[in-house]
Amino acid sequence: MPQINWYPGHMARSRRLLEEQLRAVDAVIELCDARAPRATRNPDLVRLTRGKARILVLNKADLADDNETARWLEHFRGQNASALRFNSNGGKTRDIQARIVEATRPARERYERRGVKKTLRCMVIGIPNVGKSTFINRLYGGSIVQTADRPGVTRANRWVKLGDYLEVLDTPGMLPPRLDDQGEAQLLAYLGSIRDQIMDGEELAGGLMQLLMQLKPEAVRARFKLPEDAGHEPWQLLEAACRGRGWLLSGGRFDTERAAALILDEFRAGKLGKITIEPFDR
Template sequence: MSDQNAKINWYPGHMAKTKRLLQDHIKRIDLIIEICDARLPYSSRNPELSSMISRKRHLLFLNKSDLADANMNNLWIQYFRRQGTEAHLTNAAKMNGKETLGLIDKATKEIVDKALEKGVRKTVRAMITGIPNVGKSTLINRLYGRSVTQIGDRPGVTKSNQWVKVSPYLELLDTPGLLWPRLDNQLSARRLCYIGSIKDDVVDTAELTIHLLEDLCSVIPDAVAERFHIEDTGLKGVELLDAVCTGRGWLLKGGRMDYDRCCSVVLDEFRGGKLGRITLEKPAEFETEEDKIND
């Protein structure tokens, strides 16, 4: 295992190209639909996006909301609306496409009506954007009614921009996931690794799993104890990893701990919602003093 404080950074060359393409397309876009992960509503948003879309209509969808704590979902929606962002909860894998299309229609009604006044039936062009692995392509497939874009549970599945005509008057642009060049906030970077937005092969998965287990023990200790058959959720570091290996029987010949299997299963079970509905960030962590006064 490597140093727990080793910096996490991942900005493949294709992301610089993706950013340039986004900036070029934004000029011709009527609506930005930003997707983030409801388990990490703050960390799973690209901070560079706001400057790129400052003059565009903007919807924020907190996707995978079925995997996040229900009460925290509501608190995050309130937080974003206080920031002036129209935010909605979604579960792209199971959602009702008609309801989401209604939100798009409402957000673009003004520009459509202006075009109608000139005798033009405008085709709305919306861009779906977000960091890797938050469900952008899944959302488009749901809106379209069948699979038209490739999806997967790993980052980097969507490789290029792809236009999808959802209806005669609505076109959606699916874009590759875009991270930002410097992940200065290492806590946010680690959390992005938890949800699979940064590829596992660029981090030490044992250290990542230890951090995840420690975080889960602080948020849902009873669920961790039950799922992994451990008694002391106050353990730290390798001792916690060893307890999970022992509890689940992940042992190699000679009684050695099977860390590879442990890390793989723990990460997969968290990402798949097997430990219940979990939100790892609270709005209070990111509210300014001014926000608190105005609330």
């Protein structure tokens, strides 16, 4: 697969704005994707927000393997991180709210000592498509910010008031300027955190099929009706899926373009079950 890199101009502008806004922030809520918790953290953002109280949210936990999520949480908590799992599409917000109260306690006590009634401010950060806007909507209890299942929808910072004394800042998803670890970059591409249009969809879907066959072969065979002798190469798996699901063109030719789009969509939507593509010990 060719070198993967995606750093459009709006990300550089967003980084500068984020740096300016940090001075007004009491705590940071960092979201990563529970299916690839290490790969979906931006080390540049972690460095930039160092020194702020932090909550690490493994979002989309309903799509990840529960045992793997537990192992990742244990790992992050071992690094003294306030980490928890969450499902922005249907999870209860009680634990998140309790963590926000705890993370902002020092700032709140500082303001109280000064006799100041000040709105506490949290910044929500993360790479594209980890669910930041959906997460904020969940905390808000309605649709206050625009969401979509693709990267790059949020292009500007926006404050959202969640109560009399709490505001959260929705920020655009930001990747590092360079993706040095291409193994992790592929995971980001599989999850939709990198724009599909800059890559070869068939190559991407074939690579995903190959990885999923290593992790959850039974689920892949069942979903795409693969025979036992489907092969191991990405192109073989893609063609076997075309045959199994009937993705064919006139003359019986394989419709690999359609197959690639549907394979990626079905994986991202959790149609293959709960799968972590970055196991803790991998």
